[in-house]
Amino acid sequence: MGxxxxxxxxxxxxxEFVQPTRSGPGDGRTPTRAHSTAPINLGVLQQIQAAVQEVETHTRAAAPEAGPFTDPRAERVYDWARQQTAHLDAERQQAREALIYRQSMEHALTTGDTSVVRRQPCPACGCWGLFWxxxxxxxxCVNRYCTxxxxLARTWTLAHLAQQYIAERNSAAARAT
Incomplete structure (x- = not known):
């Protein structure tokens, strides 16, 4: 993931996913509703708002001089966070990147893309047998020897997987230079 x-x-x-789910014509019978459905998918909207709030809170904790995130396009919060924390030490920048990577995996899982988990090696045994x-x-981890x-089969949070991925990516970049 770039x-x-x-x-x-x-x-x-x-x-795509904030829109309400549409159902086709059923068998002709529809229940009478007391209230109309929400015009958007509120769960996904809340997830988007929570993601922006988390990045903003994390950024302002690391860089108190950072002003509030005011761009109406939520996806720009990641660029804003990187700009506001570019001057920080490598450890804090790594924490920021792990947060962004974790959120990226969460967004993918919300859309139904579980392959983002399968692309991660197991932190314990190193095999490519992780499933969501x-x-x-x-x-x-589905490796029967990794318990x-x-x-019991080992389990990993997205935060742990993100921290491992970013640490390994930074380590590989440091070795390459």
Missing amino acids: DTAAAQRLRLLQA REAQHKAV DEQG
Whole structure:
């Protein structure tokens, strides 16, 4: 995933997934509604607002001199965060990038794209056998030898996977130079 993946996925959420789900003509019978449905998908709208708020809060905590994010296009919050924190040390920039990467994976999962989890190696065994388990909101390793102390399959949060990915990407970049 490139640096613009999070913004592109957030833009996709706004453009396509905020719209209410449409159902086709049924069998001719429709229940009488007491209230009309919301004109947009409120769950996705709340996710977008929460993502912007989280990035803004994180950025202002790291760089108190940063002004508020005022752009009406939510996907620009990532560029704003990078501009406001470009002067910070590498550790804080890595934390920012891990937040953005995690949100990018969350946006993809909201659209139904679980392949973003499968593209991550298991932090414990290194195999490429991670799958998204929606009920737990965690990635699970399907390698039968990769278990925890209770003998259960290891699970990983998106935050952990994002931190590992960004740390490895930065380490590889440092070795390449």
